[in-house]
Amino acid sequence: MSGGMIKTDTSGLADIVLTTKGDLATWDTERVRKGVSATNYTGLQADSAIADGLTYGATARSTLAGTGSLLYSSGANTLAQLSAGTGEYTLKMNSGGTAPEWVDVSAGATVTVQSDIMTSDETTTSGTFSDTALALTCQSSGKFFATTSLNWAISVDTACFFRFTDGTTDIQRMQGDQSTFGGRLNIAISDTGTSASQVVNIEIKTSGGTLTLYGQNDQATSRLDMMEVS
C-alpha cells in the first residue's frame, strides 16, 4: 500500500474505500473516497465549501485547448481561454474592459500631411487683411495641426501683420516690424474642427509701405503645412 495509509484507521481500509483508478482517500468526518475527476487535466483544489475540503477544478492545462491561446480570468477565480488571434493582430481590452480581444492594427489612425508652398512672391499695400495663396483644406476628420513658415520683408519702418484663419475666423495673429526686417516668421496653430472641408489660410496686411511675402526664393520660400489625423 502506497501513500502511507494507516491499516488501523477505524473508518475502513483504503483498499476498500478506493474503487477506481485515480481515486483518493480523504476525510470529512470519516475516511471517504474522492473519486477521480471525469475531465482530463483538471486539478485537485482546496475548497472549504466541500464536505471533504477538496474539489476538482479547471487548470491552465485543462483550459488552454489550442496553440497560441492565452489564459485570462473571466471572473473571480475563473479561468478562461482567449484563442490565438489572426496573424499580425494586436491584443487589447474590449470596449467593456472585461476581456482581452484581438484587433487588426491596420484599422488604426491614418496621418495625412499636406503642404502648400508658394511659387510666387506676393505683395500688399492694404491696411486690411487680404488672403494669400497659402491655403489648405482638411480632407476628412477635421482634426489637424497646421504650421506655417513665412519669409517676408517690409519696405518702411512700420508694422505688418499675418493672420492664421480657419477660412473665416481669426485664429492667430503675428506682428512683424522693421526690427525683424526680412525675417523668417514661423507660427503654428492646432485646431480641432468637425468639418471635412475645414480651410486654413494665411492673410496679410501692412500698416505702412509694401509688405512682401516671398515665394520664389528657393532658400526661404513661404509655406503652409497641415498634418491631419483620421
Place this chain on the structure above:
Amino acid sequence: MKIIKFTKNMSCDDSHNCSDNIVTKLESKFAGIKLMIRNKTDTVHGGIHIRHAPNSHTIKLICYEKTENPNNDHTTTLKKYADLDNLTETTVKNALK
C-alpha cells in the same frame, strides 16, 4: 469693401518694385487716390495685393466704401474714394497699360 481682381500678363524680377510701380501708376491715373500707407496717420482709400506669378500677375485692388477712423486695428484713416464708381476692372486695366 469694393474689390477689383484680375490677371495681367506680365512678369517681374523684383516684386517690391513691381508693386510700387503699379501703385504709382494707379495713383497718378486716378486723381487723389491713395493706395499705400506712407505715414502712420495717413488717410488711404485702399491698397493693392499682387501675386507675382510669371506671365500671370493676379492684381487685387481693395477699395474702402466706408470711412473708418483710427482704432486698435489701424492707426490710419480709411476713407471711401470720391470717384469710386469710376474704378472698374476696365478703367484700372487701362490705367496699367
